[in-house]
Amino acid sequence: MPQSVDKILDHAPLFREPEYKEMLARKAEFENMPPVEQVTQIADWTKSWDYREKNFARESLSVNPAKACQPLGAVFVASGFERTMSFVHGSQGCVAYYRSHLSRHFKEPSSAVSSSMTEDAAVFGGLNNMVDGLANTYKLYSPKMIAVSTTCMAEVIGDDLNAFIATAKEKESVPADFDVPFAHTPAFVGSHVTGYDNMLKGILEHFWKGKTATPNGSLNIIPGFDGFAVGNNRELKRVLDLMGVDYTILSDVSDQFDTPSDGEFRMYDGGTPIEATKNAVNASATLSLQEYCTPKTLDYAASFGQKTKSLHYPIGVGGTDDLLGSISELTGKPVPEALELERGRLVDAMADSQAWLHGKTYAIYGDPDFVYGMARFVLETGGEPKHCLATNGSKAWEAQMQELFDSSPFGAGCKAWGGRDLWHMRSLLATEQVDLLIGNSYGKYLERDTKTPLIRLMFPIFDRHHHHRFPVWGYQGGLRVLVTILDKIFDCLDQDTIEPGVTDYSFDLTR
Numbered sequence: 238m239p240q241s242v243d244k245i246l247d248h249a250p251l252f253r254e255p256e257y258k259e260m261l262a263r264k265a266e267f268e269n270m271p272p273v274e275q276v277t278q279i280a281d282w283t284k285s286w287d288y289r290e291k292n293f294a295r296e297s298l299s300v301n302p303a304k305a306c307q308p309l310g311a312v313f314v315a316s317g318f319e320r321t322m323s324f325v326h327g328s329q330g331c332v333a334y335y336r337s338h339l340s341r342h343f344k345e346p347s348s349a350v351s352s353s354m355t356e357d358a359a360v361f362g363g364l365n366n367m368v369d370g371l372a373n374t375y376k377l378y379s380p381k382m383i384a385v386s387t388t389c390m391a392e393v394i395g396d397d398l399n400a401f402i403a404t405a406k407e408k409e410s411v412p413a414d415f416d417v418p419f420a421h422t423p424a425f426v427g428s429h430v431t432g433y434d435n436m437l438k439g440i441l442e443h444f445w446k447g448k449t450a451t452p453n454g455s456l457n458i459i460p461g462f463d464g465f466a467v468g469n470n471r472e473l474k475r476v477l478d479l480m481g482v483d484y485t486i487l488s489d490v491s492d493q494f495d496t497p498s499d500g501e502f503r504m505y506d507g508g509t510p511i512e513a514t515k516n517a518v519n520a521s522a523t524l525s526l527q528e529y530c531t532p533k534t535l536d537y538a539a540s541f542g543q544k545t546k547s548l549h550y551p552i553g554v555g556g557t558d559d560l561l562g563s564i565s566e567l568t569g570k571p572v573p574e575a576l577e578l579e580r581g582r583l584v585d586a587m588a589d590s591q592a593w594l595h596g597k598t599y600a601i602y603g604d605p606d607f608v609y610g611m612a613r614f615v616l617e618t619g620g621e622p623k624h625c626l627a628t629n630g631s632k633a634w635e636a637q638m639q640e641l642f643d644s645s646p647f648g649a650g651c652k653a654w655g656g657r658d659l660w661h662m663r664s665l666l667a668t669e670q671v672d673l674l675i676g677n678s679y680g681k682y683l684e685r686d687t688k689t690p691l692i693r694l695m696f697p698i699f700d701r702h703h704h705h706r707f708p709v710w711g712y713q714g715g716l717r718v719l720v721t722i723l724d725k726i727f728d729c730l731d732q733d734t735i736e737p738g739v740t741d742y743s744f745d746l747t748r
Contacts, residue, residue: 239251239254239256283663283664283667284663284664284667284668284687285667285668286668288664289664289665289667289668292660292661292664293657293661293664299628299658300658300659300660300661301658301659301660301679302628302658302659303602303603303626303627303628303629303658303659303662303676303677303679304428304429304430304604304628304629305338305428305429306424306425306427306428306429306432307386307422307423307424307426307427307428307429307431307432307435308325308327308331308332308335308386308387308388308422308424308432309334309335309338309339309429309432310422310428310429310430310431310432310433310434310435310436310462310530311323311325311384311386311420311422311432311433311435311436312325312332312335312336312339312347312349312386313339313429313433313462313490314432314433314436314437314440314462314488315384315386315436315440315488316339316347316348316488316490316493316494316508317486317487317488317489317490317493317508317509318382318384318440318488318508318509318511318514319381319382319505319507319508319509319510319511320379320380320381320382320505320508321380321381321382321383321384321505321508322348322349322350322374322378322380322382322383322384322505323335323348323349323350323384323386324349324350324351324352324370324371324374324383324384324385324386325349325350325351325352325385325386325387325388326351326352326354326363326366326367326370326385326386326387326388326391326396326398326401327351327352327354327387327388327389327390327391328351328353328354328355328388328390329351329353331351331388331389331390331424332349332350332351332388335347335349336348336349338697339494341697341699342464342696342697342698342699342705343467343494343495343705344702344703345493345494345495345496346504347494348378348504348505350370350373350374350378351370352366352367352369352370352391353366353370354366354388354390354391358390359390359393359394362394362396363390363391363394363396363401364396364401364404367396367401367402367404367405367410368401368404368405368408368410369410371383371402371405371410371411371417372405372409372410372411375410375411375415378504380505381416381505381511382415382416382417382418382511383411383415383416383417384417384418384419384420384436384439384440385398385402385417385418385419385420386419386420386421386422386432386435386436387420387421387422387423388422388424389423389424389425392421392422392423392424392425398419398420398421399419402417402419405417416443416444416511417443418439418440418442418443418444419439419443420432420435420436420438420439420440421435422435422436427629428628428629429462430461430462430527430529430530430604430605430629431629433461433462433530433531434530434531434532434533434534435533437459437487437488437531437534438533438534438537440514441487441514441517441518441534441537441538442537444511444514444515444518445515445517445518445537445541448518448541450518450519450541450542450543451519452519452520452521452542452543453483453519453520453521454483454521454568455483455484455485455517455519455520455521456477456482456483456484456485456520456521456522456523456524456564456567456568457484457485457486457487457517457520457522457523457524457538457543458473458477458484458485458486458487458523458524458526459486459487459488459523459524459525459526459527459530459531459534459535460473460486460488460489460526460527461525461526461527461530461531461550461606462527462530462604462696463527463550463696464677464695464696464697464698464704464705465696465704465705465707465708465709465710465714466490466491466494466705467490467491467494467495467705467706468491468705468706468707468708468709468714469708469709469710469714470486470489470490470491471491471708472708472710472711472713472714473486473526473710473711474486476560476561476564476576476711477564479573479575479576480561480564480565480568480570480571480572480573480576481570482564482568482570483568485509485513485514485516485517485520486509487509487514487517487523488508488509489507489508489509490507490508491507492506492507492508493505493506493507493508494705495706518541520538520543521543521544521567521568522543522544522545522546522567522568523535523538523539523543523544523545523546524545524546524547524548524563524564524567525545525546525547525548526547526548526550526551526560526606526710527547527548527549527550527604527606527607528547528548528549528605528606529604529605529606529629529630529634530604530606531547535547544567546563546566546567548560548563548606549605549606549609549610549613549637550604550606550607550609550610550611550710551610551710551711552610552611552613552614552709552710552714552715552718553583553610553613553614553617553715553718554580554583554584554587554614554617554712554715555613555614555617556610556613556614556710556715557580557710557711557712557714557715558580560710560711561576576712579711579712579713580712582712582716583712583713583715583716583719586716586719587617587618587719590719590723591618591619593723593726593727594618594619594620594722594723594726595618595619595620596619596620596621597618597619597620597621597672597673597726598620598621598623598671598672598673599612599615599620599621599622599623599624599671599672599673599674599675600622600623600624600625600626600662600665600666600671600673600674600675600676600689601615601622601624601625601626601674601675601676602624602625602626602627602628602659602662602674602675602676602680602695603627603675603676603677603694603695603696604627604629604695604696605627605629605630605631605634605655607694607695608625608626608627608630608638608653609634609637609638609641611675611694612625612638612641612642612651613641614715614718615647616641616642616644616645616647616648618719618722619647620647621647621648621649621650621651622642622648622651623650623651623652623669623671624651624652624654624662624665624666624669624671625638625651625652625653625654626653626654626657626658626659626661626662626665627653627654627655627657628656628657628658630653630654630655630656631655631656632655634653634655635653635654635655638653639653659679659680659683662683663683663686663687666683666687666689667686667687670687670689671689672689672690672726673689673690673691673692673722673725673726674689674690674691674692675691675692675694675695676691676692676693676694676695677693677695677696677697677698678693678697678698678699678700678701680693681700690725690728690729692721692722692725694709694718694721
């Protein structure tokens, strides 16, 4: 065998060795796999217009949806508060999925616990699991707050979190005055952005309910579910500090998912302070940077007399203009010259590269706000976002996207697809090819299958490292996104002109 103590092979080269090729061939024969020619024939047909019509006609099946379930968003938002442990009322396996998703993307430990519900709890209810689980969490991990959410199992059997938590406190699992906010987050409806909204509203309701607000001129900022939160939140704070704004970021995960290696393990780091969360009820306004992450939360903030406003993932010139304009409108603070200069530098960079960006066609998928913001930036560069897909996008989102397309001459022929999945995207790419695909790591299979180059700008990113440490929001973030797109364009050009004397006539170094 090729694998030995002296020669350790990674899995990629290992499975190219003759022994493994033979093993896989025998496995295919044992499983009665159809001939390769037949598989190829059917695969080619699934890239046809005929199959595309059949694919888009399906109603009861989802194939590789570009979304995750509610509890993932709940765990994410809870991690952005001071010394908060996420407690998911459900099975251990579900929580392992949320932790794995976050830790593989951010390359940081993601702490969360479960009530370890099994078959008996599914029949008799999970009250005992809640009582014991809260006691263990409080004693073992010394949190300042425990944020409770649910999985499918708890929701199907109808466990009442409010009653369960009250009973657990009566049984002294945690002190009576200990903060245990909660949210029902059934995984079989909505998506991770719905869970984000439900959990954030649950936390604010825990601290704000029954309070009388005294407006103090400050601003609450809600970033929303964001795979680039480490870089984006820090860029956001830099911008707010430059503008001299008194603000509170509700759920700031930037330190939690970017702890240093200095010999000290930090189960909790940073996060929005509990006292700041309590005092946020007195803010004069709340601004959400992702509309579809926060409808319930903004309605709740508005019930305290706060002005509310929502944006669509502030990427690029127009997106950042809206961000700064909204902050200025809600706080009365002017936009400083330093930020105006940053805007001019981004516009200059876009103009410098216009010849390479103009007319490029794109397919974009991900969360509704990300797709909107990314498509808007593409239009600013003279590109054409032909296929825009959000599995968790609604008809209202489709209408907003169409309005965006209609606002630009480059939007002609572009279409938004709400409620569709990545198997639909495959049909789109196979029948109406584009130059570039923008999405998350799952798009690599679309890249291989349809030969559409992938740019990773959406959560989750598993197969590349440290993208989340750099911002994509703001004018500085816009430069980063611009460079990322251009690098992919030039990498593709280099690959296409790599053959000496045959394709290398472009005078590459004069670009």
